[in-house]
Amino acid sequence: MRVVDLELANFRNYAALRLDPPEGACVVVGANAQGKSNLLEALALLAVGKSFRAGRESDMIAIGAPSGSASARVRTRNGDVQATCVITRAGDGARKRFLRNGRVVPYARFLGGVAAVTFVPADLQLVSGPASLRRRFLNTALSQSLRSYYRDLAAYAKVLTQKNALLRSGDAGNRMLLATYNDQLAQLGAHLVCARAAYVRRLAREAAAAHAKWVGAHDELEIAYAPNPAQPDEVPAAVANTLRAALDAATKAELARKLSLAGPHRDDIELSLGSRPLARFGSQGQQRTAVLALKAAEYALARLAAGEAPLLLLDDVFSELDAQRRNAFFSSIAGFEQAFITTTDLPDVPRSFAAEVFEVRAGRVRAVSAA
Numbered sequence: 001m002r003v004v005d006l007e008l009a010n011f012r013n014y015a016a017l018r019l020d021p022p023e024g025a026c027v028v029v030g031a032n033a034q035g036k037s038n039l040l041e042a043l044a045l046l047a048v049g050k051s052f053r054a055g056r057e058s059d060m061i062a063i064g065a066p067s068g069s070a071s072a073r074v075r076t077r078n079g080d081v082q083a084t085c086v087i088t089r090a091g092d093g094a095r096k097r098f099l100r101n102g103r104v105v106p107y108a109r110f111l112g113g114v115a116a117v118t119f120v121p122a123d124l125q126l127v128s129g130p131a132s133l134r135r136r137f138l139n140t141a142l143s144q145s146l147r148s149y150y151r152d153l154a155a156y157a158k159v160l161t162q163k164n165a166l167l168r169s170g171d172a173g174n175r176m177l178l179a180t181y182n183d184q185l186a187q188l189g190a191h192l193v194c195a196r197a198a199y200v201r202r203l204a205r206e207a208a209a210a211h212a213k214w215v216g217a218h219d220e221l222e223i224a225y226a227p228n229p230a231q232p233d234e235v236p237a238a239v240a241n242t243l244r245a246a247l248d249a250a251t252k253a254e255l256a257r258k259l260s261l262a263g264p265h266r267d268d269i270e271l272s273l274g275s276r277p278l279a280r281f282g283s284q285g286q287q288r289t290a291v292l293a294l295k296a297a298e299y300a301l302a303r304l305a306a307g308e309a310p311l312l313l314l315d316d317v318f319s320e321l322d323a324q325r326r327n328a329f330f331s332s333i334a335g336f337e338q339a340f341i342t343t344t345d346l347p348d349v350p351r352s353f354a355a356e357v358f359e360v361r362a363g364r365v366r367a368v369s370a371a
Contacts, residue, residue: 001115001308002338003043004073004080010065011087012038013363021338025355028342028365035363036342040118040313042070043340046083047116047311048140049098049107058094060087071099074114077308081113111143111150115310117299119317126294127287128279131268138196138269141298145305149195156188160265167258175251182247185263190240192264193227197234199301200225200269206297207290214289214328219274221290228266285325292325296332312339319344 003021008014013035028036037053041060044052051060061068071084084099098110118140126133143150163181166174204223211221229246231239246262254261271278271290278290302310312333318326318341346357357368 001074001076001306001310003311004075006039006042006070006072008039008042008068008070010062010068011042011070012060012062012068014038015062015363017363017365019358019365021340021358022356023338025339025341027346027355027357028340028360029344029346029357029368030342030360031344034360035365036360037120037315038363039360039365040315040340040342043072043311043313044116044118045070045085046072046074047114047118048144049085049096049110052118052120052122052315056093057087057096058089058092061089061094072114074311076114083110083114108147108151108154112145112147115144115302115306115308116313117295117302117310118313118315119295120315121317121320123295124288124291124317124320126291127271127282131266134269135265135267137294137298138199138267141302142195142199145302146195149192152188152191152195156185156192156264159184159188160260160263163260164258167254167260178251182244185260186240186244186247189243189264190236193231193239193243193267194234194236196227196264196267197225197231202301203294203297206300207293210296210300210332211290211293213332214293221278221293222270222272222275223294224270224272226268226270227264228268229262288321289325289328292321292329292332296329299333299336309335309337312336314339314341316342316344 002023006017006019006021008017019039028039030036041051041053044050045060051057067086067088069084069086071082074081074083082099082101084102086097086099087094088097096107098105098107100110100113122133123137126137139153143153159181163178163185166177166181200223207223208221229242231242233239233242243263250261271294273282273286273290276282278287282290299310299312321329341355358365359368
């Protein structure tokens with residue numbers, strides 16, 4: 001899978017851009033705040049429909065413009081796909097419109113047309129950061145490979161919002177409505193739990209293999225899914241029953257705290273090294289090596305799901321890693337068809353890594369040379 005051409009209009013600091021990136025590695029170099037990450041953000045947007053940055057979606061629109069857009073022609077094993085996202089200001093926020101081959105499609109159908117694995121500096125906190133980072137990691141990976149997963153996730157989030165609104169309202173004593181929400185959350189949540197459990201098992205095998213290849217097998221990297229509540233089974237009906245019982249048991253506490261306290265929105269992933277929790281006992285170097293193994297595993301599973309190599313988007317992560325870890329990561333993702341790598345310094349890119357170099361300055365991109 002590779003991007004044949006990319007066009008931006010009023011996207012961040014790009015008033016207008018057309019780029020025809022080559023196959024293989026495209027290294028985008030430039031000082032901070034020149035637009036390197038904006039390029040990768042646009043590509044990620046065309047794959048997962050969302051920015052990898054925090055903040056308002058309206059921030060993706062150039063200052064003073066009513067709307068902005070990103071569009072790319074992507075060559076896949078099933079033929080070329082034209083993916084487009086148009087972002088329009090709407091009050092204090094923004095709304096997005098997705099197009100596939102020139103036709104407007106709902107977000108759920110837009111997902112899966114372009115596969116990409118993104119690695120940004122914030123991902124280096126996947127081990128030690130909050131559980132929300134690890135849930136987002138799971139949701140992004142699974143939404144790209146399973147359209148049904150995103151539909152269930154969106155439906156679950158909608159019901160959860162409605163339930164929390166009820167808990168906060170003066171009508172929180174409406175036990176019949178609360179029970180209805182809990183039934184819906186249990187049914188939808190069961191599908192999420194089963195999909196996550198299966199994915200994490202595959203992820204754990206791939207990550208452990210990559211980790212052992214880099215550092216040896218004396219301290220095995222272990223990754224385990226930690227659903228809330230714990231699940232003794234992975235049959236959807238049984239999971240739904242366990243979820244329903246947990247929600248019923250939490251009702252008194254939820255009414256007191258005015259917040260839903262059980263369910264997949266509180267799941268986590270546990271990472272251990274030699275059976276010791278990595279977040280508590282691992283050094284910074286060990287934690288970063290584990291994150292690299294996790295991302296390498298994500299890439300391997302995305303490749304299997306898509307039936308071809310996904311786009312690889314690496315946003316200024318090499319400056320955060322030593323040479324040994326950079327080289328180890330690249331050794332695990334050999335064979336990609338196209339990668340986009342941003343950096344402020346070319347020496348951060350491994351010398352053995354052949355690449356085309358592009359320089360970004362104030363929202364303008366020019367080809368420089370081969371690295």
